[in-house]
Amino acid sequence: MTERSHITILRELLSELSIADSSRILDAGSGKTSLSTIISCFPKASVDAIVYPGDERKINTIRKMQSDKVNVVELDICDTPIPAHYDLVVAHLLLGEASKFGNAFQALLQNVLSIQSRYYIIIDYLEDPKVDADAIRTYCDSVDMKVRKYICAENSEPQVWDDFIGTHNFGFLIERYNTGDG
16 A cells, blocks of 8 residues: 555655754644654654644544654644744645635645744645645745745545545645744
8 A cells, every 4th residue: 555645745854854953843733644754753852733622533533642742732823823932843734724714725824834943844735726835835935934845746546525636745845044043
């Protein structure tokens, strides 16, 4: 059985980062797949797993993992600023869910990229009509961020969603040059 392309992309983008430089990680819009992958790639890191308040489907799945490395945090990224600083923020299949929780893609993108971190990984479906990969690149160009790596890969089996069929996943590794650390 082959791995879905979004998992392959996540693994490849995580491999670009140093384990020593990634001890505090935020998984924005957490899920079991992203958390398991992050923990296997960065076994000594502590991970804050942000889930939308009351999203029991994700909360219960994460708690079943029984990892002492994961701290579940329920909050709406679009409503609550995140004061902590992280080495890495991962938004794995998150931006397409913005409207599911009453938010807009652009607002969620800006709020994810405003979390204090040096690196960001964003992965989603290229065919998702609610997600705009070009807008991610444009936003990064407009602020002090650089796309270090972009990957697009085809799934061996398309993923069927309510409003699209996900044939391709894309992923960005983004670096913020001014992290505010002095």
